[in-house]
Amino acid sequence: MSTRLLQDVNSSAITAQRTYVTVPETLETPANDTVDVTDARLPSRRIGLSRASLRTLLKLADCVIATTIVAGFLILSGTGILSATVSQILPFALIPVVALWGLSISSSYRLLRKNDIIDHVLATAYGSGLPLAALGAFTELVYTSPTAHWVMPTIFLTWLALNLVHAVALILGRQFVRAGWLSENVVIVGATPNARRLIERNAGTHELNIVGIFDDRLSRAPRHLIGAPLLGRLDDLLTWERLPEIARIVVTVTSDARDRVRDMVERLRVLPQRVVLLLDLDGFDPETESLAEIAHSPAAYVSGQPHDARRATSKRIFDFFFATSMLIVLSPLLALLALAIKLESRGPAIFRQNRHGFNNQIIKVWKFRSMRDDPQAAESMTHQTVADDPRITRIGRFIRQTSLDELPQLINVIRGEMSIVGPRPHAVGMTTEEQEVQNIVGDYAHRHRAKPGITGWAQINGSRGPVHTKALVRERVRLDMEYVNRSALWFDLYIILMTLPRLLGDAKTIR
Numbered sequence: 001m002s003t004r005l006l007q008d009v010n011s012s013a014i015t016a017q018r019t020y021v022t023v024p025e026t027l028e029t030p031a032n033d034t035v036d037v038t039d040a041r042l043p044s045r046r047i048g049l050s051r052a053s054l055r056t057l058l059k060l061a062d063c064v065i066a067t068t069i070v071a072g073f074l075i076l077s078g079t080g081i082l083s084a085t086v087s088q089i090l091p092f093a094l095i096p097v098v099a100l101w102g103l104s105i106s107s108s109y110r111l112l113r114k115n116d117i118i119d120h121v122l123a124t125a126y127g128s129g130l131p132l133a134a135l136g137a138f139t140e141l142v143y144t145s146p147t148a149h150w151v152m153p154t155i156f157l158t159w160l161a162l163n164l165v166h167a168v169a170l171i172l173g174r175q176f177v178r179a180g181w182l183s184e185n186v187v188i189v190g191a192t193p194n195a196r197r198l199i200e201r202n203a204g205t206h207e208l209n210i211v212g213i214f215d216d217r218l219s220r221a222p223r224h225l226i227g228a229p230l231l232g233r234l235d236d237l238l239t240w241e242r243l244p245e246i247a248r249i250v251v252t253v254t255s256d257a258r259d260r261v262r263d264m265v266e267r268l269r270v271l272p273q274r275v276v277l278l279l280d281l282d283g284f285d286p287e288t289e290s291l292a293e294i295a296h297s298p299a300a301y302v303s304g305q306p307h308d309a310r311r312a313t314s315k316r317i318f319d320f321f322f323a324t325s326m327l328i329v330l331s332p333l334l335a336l337l338a339l340a341i342k343l344e345s346r347g348p349a350i351f352r353q354n355r356h357g358f359n360n361q362i363i364k365v366w367k368f369r370s371m372r373d374d375p376q377a378a379e380s381m382t383h384q385t386v387a388d389d390p391r392i393t394r395i396g397r398f399i400r401q402t403s404l405d406e407l408p409q410l411i412n413v414i415r416g417e418m419s420i421v422g423p424r425p426h427a428v429g430m431t432t433e434e435q436e437v438q439n440i441v442g443d444y445a446h447r448h449r450a451k452p453g454i455t456g457w458a459q460i461n462g463s464r465g466p467v468h469t470k471a472l473v474r475e476r477v478r479l480d481m482e483y484v485n486r487s488a489l490w491f492d493l494y495i496i497l498m499t500l501p502r503l504l505g506d507a508k509t510i511r
Contacts, residue, residue, distance in 0.1 A: 053313045053316075054111075055111070057313065062096075062162055062165065066095060066158050069157055069161060070093070074150075091139040095151075095155060099128050099131070102129075103166075105127065107127075108120075111166075111173045125163055128162055133155075139151045140152070178206060183206055185209050185211050185246045185247050186208045186211065186247065187213070187246050187249055188212070188250050189213075189214050189251045190251060191215045191230065192252045194278050195213060195225060195228075196226060198210075199225060199228050211228075213225055213228055214231055214236060216233045238270075245359075247359070249273050249275045251275065272360050272449050273359060315489070318420070318492070323420065337407075338368070341395055345393050348373070349368060349369060350369065352364040352366055357418070357425055357451065358417075365452075366408035368399055368407070370392055370400045370405045371393065413454065418453060419450070421454075421496060423480035432470060437473050441473060444473075446481055446484065449484055456479075456483055457482060458480050459503075460502045463475055464503075483495075
């Protein structure tokens with residue numbers, strides 16, 4: 001797909017004749033305009049990490065293993081880690097740095113490429129071995145102290161351990177790829193020759209799980225395109241109940257169908273999923289390039305941004321350890337609150353409500369019950385909270401005003417359904433002025449491009465609790481989208497630090 005097409009899609013001044021490339025007549029075509037979306041090929045199991053995230057985790061594992069081995073040998077050598085001089089500790093400290101540098105430049109973290117396994121193992125062995133051997137030779141020439149003699153066995157064991165870890169990771173990684181566990185769920189819009197080429201080249205690698213195809217011209221589209229089923233029109237995609245399970249929507253069209261592309265992209269922009277244009281695959285080399293990475297190219301995105309694996313991994317690690325620590329520290333308080341809720345009114349202490357999560361998936365959000373028990377409220381919200389709401393209990397009024405009712409959501413964070421910081425998850429069926437909130441703001445679904453959070457940018461800027469007017473809905477979505485676009489670790493830390501003082505300084509907001 002040319003760069004010019006991408007520019008044309010975002011230009012309102014384009015006038016081009018609508019064209020459509022038909023699929024060869026030898027393919028099976030439907031006898032009518034009815035299709036069955038149950039043909040969608042969604043995997044029953046999938047690891048919730050991207051390939052890039054796994055590479056980041058492997059680098060972290062390498063760093064931990066190498067550092068642990070170095071620390072162990074320093075202790076065995078009798079060199080005190082805290083009392084050692086810089087000269088004594090330097091050759092040991094360089095071992096993890098040199099090893100990881102060698103693995104990086106030898107492409108040892110590109111585990112899932114199509115190159116031969118033996119070639120990859122040799123590249124890993126040479127990549128880590130040569131720099132470590134050079135470090136060992138330098139140490140033997142420069143250092144004469146007894147401590148220096150411990151460097152060579154440290155280097156050898158580090159090299160052996162890292163190569164063993166990479167061999168296991170390579171075998172497991174390729175097994176996961178063949179099983180489809182590392183493949184993002186993708187749907188294709190447009191049964192075109194570009195779609196055929198994408199499916200053909202994905203067949204040998206399984207880098208993408210191509211769920212199916214949507215095309216407005218059902219009478220011209222094949223029932224199946226190289227095994228990928230035709231699932232319906234674009235309108236069927238927009239209302240498809242399994243759409244939250246889709247990670248990306250790939251638009252496959254020809255470079256002269258500009259008007260049609262622009263029309264499709266505008267209709268798809270309302271979805272939280274990332275929408276990409278298929279790039280030209282004529283020069284694709286499976287030995288050196290990845291289909292998943294080509295589709296992740298920033299130039300290909302027309303809605304949303306490419307996935308930042310490093311940011312996502314660091315955020316997930318921070319969320320997990322922060323939530324776990326908070327849950328342990330606050331466990332006595334949580335137990336007391338649960339007991340007080342049970343003693344005051346009938347019903348469970350924990351209330352789990354259906355809410356919209358990442359990619360608009362429905363998740364069960366945990367809260368302390370602050371109202372009279374109402375099982376129907378767990379499924380959808382029919383009425384937002386109002387001042388002096390008679391449904392709220394006495395202990396419920398206290399925990400809502402202090403936001404202590406949100407603390408059980410630490411469990412959602414540990415489970416990976418929520419984050420510490422992010423847009424607050426809205427309840428299913430939430431309405432404002434008798435209209436569902438997602439229908440009030442055109443970009444509402446874009447707030448679901450980030451995991452929902454316990455706190456967020458909107459909350460520390462005063463947008464907390466119910467939203468009873470359309471203006472308040474628009475303001476919250478504006479703040480949520482500002483967070484999604486600015487999301488960074490330092491920004492999350494700032495929001496966390498400001499949450500408590502902003503919360504305590506706002507006693508007027510209805511919650």
